[in-house]
Ligand SMILES: [Zn+2]
């Protein structure tokens with residue numbers, strides 16, 4: 001199996017529209033059009049995942065559910081790219097990463113007063129359909145959850 005580092009020159013050649021930079025963690029930056037990667041992690045799955053966010057034009061979202069859809073789409077795309085390089089991405093990696101997002105969504109969408117499932121009315125605001133209690137949530141960025149879960 002190739003390492004993350006060995007894939008970089010090939011990816012740079014195939015995707016000249018993006019920059020690839022060594023960093024502390026895997027990250028896609030829409031504003032810089034840059035894929036940040038680390039070689040500590042031997043699993044290039046994350047590398048292809050971040051690249052996929054770029055290829056899919058992922059930049060922002062307005063509802064938490066969209067963030068989860070973007071994460072799932074980026075993994076689907078990563079699986080496609082993996083075929084081009086005859087590498088495989090471990091399905092456990094994908095599922096555990098997506099589970100982290102599902103747990104996160106469940107936690108922030110649960111009404112702190114009555115535990116009913118809330119409705120997201122703004123990017124950082126939920127409201128409870130049962131008891132009408134509103135609550136604010138922190139802003140979450142693409143892939144931020146997974147990175148903090150792994151670190
Ligand atoms: Zn409630």
Ligand SMILES: [Zn+2]
Nearest residue numbers: 071074142143
């Ligand atoms: Zn992601």
